[in-house]
Amino acid sequence: MRLPIPWQLALxxxxxxxxxxxxxxxxNLLPVEFIAEEFKRxxxxxxxxxxxxxxxxxxxxxxxxxxxxxxxxSSLNAASLRVDEAEKxxxxxxxxxxxxxxxxxxxxxxxxxxxxxxxxxxxxxxxYNLLPDGFLVNRISVGGEGQVQxxxxxxxxxxxxxxxxxxxxxxxxxxxxxxxxxxxLNRGRDGIYRINLKVETK
Amino acid sequence: xKINLIKLYLNFRIFIFxxxxxxxxxxxxxxxxxxxxxxxxxxQKVQVDVITKSEFLEAKASVLDDLNEGxxxxxxxxxxxxxxxxxxxxxxxxxxxxxxxxxxxxVSEISVQKIPSGTGEIFKFGVGMETVGPESLLSQFIAGxxxxxxxxxxxxxxxxxxxxDLADISLGIDVFFAPAPQTFGSVDSHLPELxxxxxxxxxxxxxxxRVSQPASLSPRGKTNxxx
Numbered sequence: 001m002r003l004p005i006p007w008q009l010a011l012x013x014x015x016x017x018x019x020x021x022x023x024x025x026x027x028n029l030l031p032v033e034f035i036a037e038e039f040k041r042x043x044x045x046x047x048x049x050x051x052x053x054x055x056x057x058x059x060x061x062x063x064x065x066x067x068x069x070x071x072x073x074s075s076l077n078a079a080s081l082r083v084d085e086a087e088k089x090x091x092x093x094x095x096x097x098x099x100x101x102x103x104x105x106x107x108x109x110x111x112x113x114x115x116x117x118x119x120x121x122x123x124x125x126x127x128y129n130l131l132p133d134g135f136l137v138n139r140i141s142v143g144g145e146g147q148v149q150x151x152x153x154x155x156x157x158x159x160x161x162x163x164x165x166x167x168x169x170x171x172x173x174x175x176x177x178x179x180x181x182x183x184x185l186n187r188g189r190d191g192i193y194r195i196n197l198k199v200e201t202k
Numbered sequence: 203x204k205i206n207l208i209k210l211y212l213n214f215r216i217f218i219f220x221x222x223x224x225x226x227x228x229x230x231x232x233x234x235x236x237x238x239x240x241x242x243x244x245x246q247k248v249q250v251d252v253i254t255k256s257e258f259l260e261a262k263a264s265v266l267d268d269l270n271e272g273x274x275x276x277x278x279x280x281x282x283x284x285x286x287x288x289x290x291x292x293x294x295x296x297x298x299x300x301x302x303x304x305x306x307x308x309v310s311e312i313s314v315q316k317i318p319s320g321t322g323e324i325f326k327f328g329v330g331m332e333t334v335g336p337e338s339l340l341s342q343f344i345a346g347x348x349x350x351x352x353x354x355x356x357x358x359x360x361x362x363x364x365x366x367d368l369a370d371i372s373l374g375i376d377v378f379f380a381p382a383p384q385t386f387g388s389v390d391s392h393l394p395e396l397x398x399x400x401x402x403x404x405x406x407x408x409x410x411x412r413v414s415q416p417a418s419l420s421p422r423g424k425t426n427x428x429x
Contacts, residue, residue: 044216051223058230065238072245079252086259090389093266097393098386099278100269103404104394105383106281109324110353111403113378114284118355121344128341142359144374 119146123201126176130166135159148199149183153192160185160195167199178202255390262393280407284351287382289318289327294377297352298331305343307335307371315374323383326376328357337361337369344373351407353378 090097117125123146131137131152138151154160166172167180183196211218286293295312302309315328335343344356358374387393396404 040216044219047216047220051219054223054227058227058235062230062234062238065235065242068242069238069245072242072249076245076249076252079249079256082256083252083259086256086263087389089263090259090266093263094386094389096266096269096271096274099274100266100394100396101386102382103274103278103281104396104400106278106285106380107396107400107403109378109380110281110284110407111399113353113355114351114403115349117345117348118357120359121341121348121356124344124359125341137361137363140359140361144357 119201120144122146123148123176123199126173127167127199130163130172132159132162132166135163146201148197148201150195150197150199152195152197154195155192157193160193163197167197176201259389265393276408277404280404284407285353286379289377289379294329294352294354297350298329298347298375301346301350302331302333302335302343305335305346306339307333307343309333318379320380323380324378325380326378329354329375329377331373331375333371333373334364334368335371336367337363338367340369340371343371347373347375 120142124140124142127140127142127148127150131150134154134156136153138153139149140151141149143149150163152163164180164182167177177199179200181198181200183198185193185195187193291314298312299309309331311330311332313330315330318325318327320326333343340359340361344359347354347356355376355378356373357376358372360372361369362371363369
């Protein structure tokens with residue numbers, strides 16, 4: 001038989017017939033306000049559980065970060081101690097460091113200077129080797145800038161041409177000569193040419 | 203009052219409780235969790251720097267420990283022999299005399315031409331030398347001066363022949379020196395490394411013995427010749 005079920009009354013009935021379970025009938029006689037209150041309470045319990053979980057989680061995070069901070073600061077202290085010890089060790093070896101720095105400082109300059117001829121030496125060698133035979137030198141001077149002054153005698157005018165062309169020949173002068181200037185040239189009664197030359201360098 | 207509070211809580215606990223939870227979480231985050239995390243990140247970087255520094259210093263100390271002090275002193279002495287920290291007039295006089303004799307020249311005069319000059323870290327003083335010798339060997343003589351272990355450069359040459367392959371020669375020579383550096387690096391500075399070229403140069407410098415200084419000019423003989 002089917003009965004109408006009002007909203008405040010749940011009607012379930014159960015009949016057992018020959019051991020088989022049929023429909024169940026239960027009647028809730030509680031007042032409406034009570035049911036609503038019960039619903040609110042359950043909802044609050046859920047919220048309470050979530051809230052407590054959140055608080056516990058935050059506390060756990062706080063403890064975790066504080067512990068990590070403590071661990072980190074202790075390892076940082078250990079590393080700082082290592083640095084202090086290493087610094088002390090290096091400080092006691094400072095004289096060796098000073099010697100090494102001085103050695104390197106000197107070697108850098110020596111390397112750039114040793115065995116490298118000066119401009120003056122190069123110009124002297126160049127000029128001297130280009131002097132032709134029969135060109136008698138009275139004086140050769142090489143100045144601070146590498147310029148060469150030659151005072152010489154020769155009986156053969158061709159020697160004068162030869163020395164000037166030698167000095168101006170780029171193949172022979174290693175491209176070091178900028179200019180050759182004849183300061184004076186005269187021929188004596190004895191037929192000897194007296195010449196003063198100036199060789200300017202680049 | 204108390205009962206009213208309890209009633210108020212019971213009526214609005216569904217709002218009050220979450221607000222309390224949120225507030226306490228916020229307090230924990232703002233005052234503990236966030237600052238600690240920031241500090242952890244900062245300290246992590248500092249820790250990496252500290253560890254790197256300690257490894258660098260330990261390696262540096264190890265390298266310095268391995269250096270033989272005697273050998274290093276000998277190398278520095280050779281380098282200073284070539285390029286000293288101050289004017290070494292006696293050493294220069296002896297060296298120039300040696301080079302002159304080797305090249306077949308005789309020295310008539312050696313003088314210090316001018317007060318030291320220099321720019322930056324390199325200083326030099328001028329030495330004048332009057333010699334007599336074979337004109338044809340002057341190039342060799344000059345090469346001997348400039349290739350000597352002591353750093354010297356010929357700054358001026360004046361040659362006047364006086365006979366067959368004989369000439370009066372006046373040389374101006376710049377002799378280099380440099381005061382020692384004011385600072386030799388700090389604990390944190392990197393050590394200079396000696397390259398293969400440096401070692402070869404050191405071997406070349408150490409192979410040449412230091413020039414013996416010329417005999418002193420003190421008077422000889424009895425203090426009272428009439429005794």
